[in-house]
Amino acid sequence: MTTSRTASSTLTGSLARRAAVAFAVGVMVESSVRMNVLPFVILLAVAQGLTSLASP
């Protein structure tokens, strides 16, 4: 039971990570094609917000 729950949680984590990477790559390609850096900047703002969680 615990093993299957751990496996399910690992799979969900892995899928979430892949979805996040795919989204980030999509934003980067879109920004580069359109020559508009705002989506990049928004993505950086989100990454910065998450990075700050590691601040004591």
Added chain:
Amino acid sequence: MIGTLVKGSRFERLLNAHLHIAGALIGAGIVGLALSSLGSFLPRLISLWLLTCLCIAYGAMELGYLSLPLPETGHQVPASWRYLLPSPVTALLYGLVLGPGIGTRIASASYGALLSLVLLYGPPLQGMLVLATCGLTRAVGTVITAHMSRRNPAEGMALGYSLIQVWRSLNALLVGLLAGCLLVEAVIMTR
């Protein structure tokens, strides 16, 4: 700070979480608007070249190649507020102070690049949107971490620290790509 978000009844916790998020959104939005308004006086071409240099410099700092000043104090939010003020007021004030990210300690050098972008790139409303996004992510992340690690706050901090390398790599990549885009834009505009 996390202690304020997880104490009291369910209603109180929910109220504190919402007030903390609202405070962060408002604080970050105000600082973003003020910074962008300041930077909008510079000519576009000068802003672009300056911004390109700053993005390259802070990207290099993120990778550990050089050291530059960051607008941080190194202090934590005042713990005394927790004992002197009602918890909803404390949650709101902590949100207001922590939302813009410049009142305490900055976890990543790329934040310098983000602040430079807010200051020098685009109209004031765009700067407000960018910094408010950062404040909102930070506050929502804090609330989720606080509630996930309600019984053991150290667990939440450990989770944040364990992911720092992932975020740093993503930040360095994004700042590098941004510097490239800005350089192309600056060269096109100069010609």
